[in-house]
Amino acid sequence: MPRAKKNADASSDAELPRAKKTAGSAAEKKPPRAKKSAASPSDSETAPVKPKKPRGKAAAPIESDSASLDAVVENPSAIVAADGAPVAKSARFPATNYALVERLLVGFVAREVGKVGLSRAVLGLSGGVDSAVSAAIAARALGAANVLGVLMPYKSSSRESEEDARAVADALGIETLLVDISVQVDAYFDGFSDASRLRRGNKMARERMTVLYDQSAARSALVIGTSNKTELLLGYGTLYGDMASALNPIGDLYKTQVWGLARYLGLPSSVIEKAPTADLWAGQTDENELGFSYHEVDRLLYWMIDERCSQDELEAMGFERAFLERIARMVRSSQFKRRLPVIAKISARTVDPDFRYSRDWGL
Secondary structure, three states: OOOOOOOOOOOOOOOOOOEOOOOOOOOOOOOOOOOOOOOOOOHHHHOOEOOOOOOOOOOOOOEOOOHHHOOOOOOHHHOEOOOOOEOOOOOOOOOEOHHHHHHHHHHHHHHHHHHOOOOEEEEEOOOOHHHHHHHHHHHHHHOHHHEEEEEOOOOOOOHHHHHHHHHHHHHHOOEEEEOOOHHHHHHHHOOOOOOOHHHHHHHHHHHHHHHHHHHHHHHOEEEEOOOOHHHHHHOOOOOOOOOOOOEOOOOOOOHHHHHHHHHHOOOOHHHHHOOOOOOOOOOOOHHHHHOOOHHHHHHHHHHHHHOOOOHHHHHHOOOOHHHHHHHHHHHHHOHHHHOOOOOOOOOOOOEOOOEOOOOOOOO
16 A cells, blocks of 8 residues: 555574584594484484684674564574473574674665766655665765755644754754745645545655655755665555655665664664654554554564565464464555556567666666
């Protein structure tokens, strides 16, 4: 379902160490290996083990937001339930190395903006954590002087959202521009006084994106996206509104990870700790509208999408069937938002089905 900006109807998975080989002289003949019976334990359960030597530099330490985000281990025998019985898997969200994520995203923005011969970026600064993180990444990649944060309130928007947006801009040292969208939105709905809140919210999201693309043309800048992976998978966004952008640094980060990265980057606590909201009307929050928390759905989406667990496996982890089915429906029904428009095929090389390259170099 489209939203107005929003509307709704791992771990450090280390490879299991190999069994340690027993020492013996070269002259000794190795006895034949006995076949394992179905009831016998595996070598990895009985033999002493040693970790593999890492190649290159040691891995950076894993940063975890809270105890709920502790790394889970691959070895099922290392995970036990409260009564001491082993369980097959853990449904916890994996820990994230935010230092590595920052380096990857900063490099991504710098490269992608430079590839088209530009050096500046523009994005909507809403006062929320998603736009704050995207702005921080852009500022690190391009320099604060090359990033414009556009504040686009409607007349019913809360003053707190604007204050939080300005706090982010001040913390990053980026320029801001205030564009009130009330006049153009109201001018349109003067002819549609019976329009629902959903229609009005979607119109606001698309008006904001037209402002951003106009400013991108005026400043020779690329529009930076602010939709996270949770929103993209659930379709919790407005097509050609807040979901539109030239490039999106946070689209592969779940909301849980966006919060964690915001803490790592030292963004204002007021932005991180407040309830996520599109600020469409007084008291509106994402989680109330969705009917579940981001942390709850992120755990499910990680195991459902990233780990490709079946419904039976997900139920065995403790997820309720009704919740599983609802989220699966949301992902399936919003697939059209995650692809180019469907084009009728007439020629041998139709854009998207046949002519589909990340870069059209060389043709």
